Amino acid sequence: MRNESIFIIGASTTRFGELWNSSPRELAKEAFTNALSQSGVGVSNIEALYVGNMLGGMLGHQENIGSFYAEELSLSPVPAFRLEAACASGGVALHNAINSIKAGLYKTVAILGIEKMTDAGGDLVASALMAAGSDEERGSGITFPGLYALMAQAYMQQYKIKEEDLAEVSVKNHYHGSFNHKAQFRFQVSIADVMKSSRIADPLKLLDCSPVTDGAACLVITRDESIIPKNSVSIIASEVGTDTLALHKRSSFTSLRSAKEAAKQAYAKAGVKATDVDVAEVHDCFSIAELIALEDLEFSEVGRAAVDVKKGKFTRGKGKTIVNPSGGLKACGHPVGATGIKQAVEIYEQLMGTAGDKQSVKNAKIGLAHNVGGSGAIATVHIFKKSKMQSAKIKTKFKVQNLQYF
Amino acid sequence: MITTPVKLWRRGKKLVNHIGKTGxxxxxxxxxxxxxxxxxxxxxxxGIVRLDDGEMMVGQLVDWTERDLKSGVKVVAVMRRVTHEDPENIIPYGIKFKPV
Incomplete structure (x- = not known):
């Protein structure tokens, strides 16, 4: 039987933020070049390219994204695919890349997550993002902050929490982001800061919301044992769940069935439990989204996530399972198609012990990435494991490159 | 919201069924x-509205006051303009909810 273990051998992100000096091509090239250089393999080893991207068409008027980036990264004529699943485009691209390797089509592939959002105005971005919702939702004039605000209201009513409890998530993630030199926001915020920030969609305020961001992230993954370093990270589960496109058609507004199902399957496939996870990147597009994620992933009991966050259960230096060591979508930023790949890059670095100032766990073994599209219409859960190859033919000494920024 | 005359015409045929429903x-x-x-x-x-027949809908509230913004308030579905005319001068209409 073929060895089905798939390893990450290169992982990199650009800086996240308002990168007005950089084009999408430049961001892609930076992330890919650094990931490839870290992997120790050459362009000729990359057999296919998977691209996670949502808004290239609507904001950049560029479709045919697979070929666009294959050309830019000098990968043509290898097969190249663009995967679109709203804010879960990155996670879905990774899932499909993994499937292609498992199917025996390729041994080594690159996955690029990329989004350029700040070239457009805020109202245009808000409209473009609503393409992830349903026709009825668009007709109601609701926005994504609005949809998550409805979830927040349902959650607050059901579990008797206050707006200040939601704010705790932002406080934690900004604290984590303050250690991340690639994060969009490297400053800390207090509960009072969150509470007095401008209202976006009640009860959510500006500091409950992830920002509009430019950025790219890239992974090189392989099952070719001849190029896997002795110390590496393997992907031990990759699962996707779906639900109705429209929030109001669901049976629950305080949990995402898509994410719960993906998590259940992923834990089963990986043979691990929530309590085994040392570090996780979860999809905190809004403060309420992290509370729901913590419960869907079984890190918290239902209705208890806010209490657990407040106690520091997921905070570096305090908790056992560190959640969003990058600062999450909230502080690190949320270039929608890149987010799912950036989460995997972050978990890889945390497990390898190469996260630098943002290193939040020591000798961690199991990591998890949770990526959500729309208001929960799709979700991916990936589980990662620190691995030591027993009989690896080490081709290059593994080291992290000093990254160049724009 | 991107609309076209054909899309609006197709959707409009279904929307009228909701007019006057309460929830x-x-x-x-x-x-x-x-x-x-x-x-x-x-x-x-x-808001998210549960109609009396069990159907769930999402829609804007119209003719509302602060005291209407609470769970459990009774509403009735009305047909209203959604946005200004599109580039082809078609006015998009949709269902909104009016507190009773």
Missing amino acids: KLLYWTIVRVPPKNFADQAPYPV
């Missing part, structure tokens, strides 16, 4: 940063 507001928010084409209406409340 209850479950959850609401006030959209203060609106999408393109909704700017002149903001801020405006949008």
Whole structure:
């Protein structure tokens, strides 16, 4: 039987933020070049390219994204695919890349997550993002902050929490982001800061919301044992769940069935439990989204996530399972198609012990990435494991490159 | 919201069935940063409504006051203009909810 273990051998992100000096091509090239250089393999080893991207068409008027980036990264004529699943485009691209390797089509592939959002105005971005919702939702004039605000209201009513409890998530993630030199926001915020920030969609305020961001992230993954370093990270589960496109058609507004199902399957496939996870990147597009994620992933009991966050259960230096060591979508930023790949890059670095100032766990073994599209219409859960190859033919000494920024 | 005359015509045929139906507001928010084409209406409340026949809908509230913004308020479905005319001068209409 073929060895089905798939390893990450290169992982990199650009800086996240308002990168007005950089084009999408430049961001892609930076992330890919650094990931490839870290992997120790050459362009000729990359057999296919998977691209996670949502808004290239609507904001950049560029479709045919697979070929666009294959050309830019000098990968043509290898097969190249663009995967679109709203804010879960990155996670879905990774899932499909993994499937292609498992199917025996390729041994080594690159996955690029990329989004350029700040070239457009805020109202245009808000409209473009609503393409992830349903026709009825668009007709109601609701926005994504609005949809998550409805979830927040349902959650607050059901579990008797206050707006200040939601704010705790932002406080934690900004604290984590303050250690991340690639994060969009490297400053800390207090509960009072969150509470007095401008209202976006009640009860959510500006500091409950992830920002509009430019950025790219890239992974090189392989099952070719001849190029896997002795110390590496393997992907031990990759699962996707779906639900109705429209929030109001669901049976629950305080949990995402898509994410719960993906998590259940992923834990089963990986043979691990929530309590085994040392570090996780979860999809905190809004403060309420992290509370729901913590419960869907079984890190918290239902209705208890806010209490657990407040106690520091997921905070570096305090908790056992560190959640969003990058600062999450909230502080690190949320270039929608890149987010799912950036989460995997972050978990890889945390497990390898190469996260630098943002290193939040020591000798961690199991990591998890949770990526959500729309208001929960799709979700991916990936589980990662620190691995030591027993009989690896080490081709290059593994080291992290000093990254160049724009 | 992107509309075309054909899309509006197709959708309109179904929307009329909802006019006059009553239900209850479950959850609401006030959209203060609106999408393109909704700017002149903001801020405006949008809610999830459970109609008496069990159907779930999402829609803007109209003719509302502060005291209507609470779960359980009775509403009735009305047909209203959604945004200004599209580039082809077709006015998009949709269902909104009016507190009873």
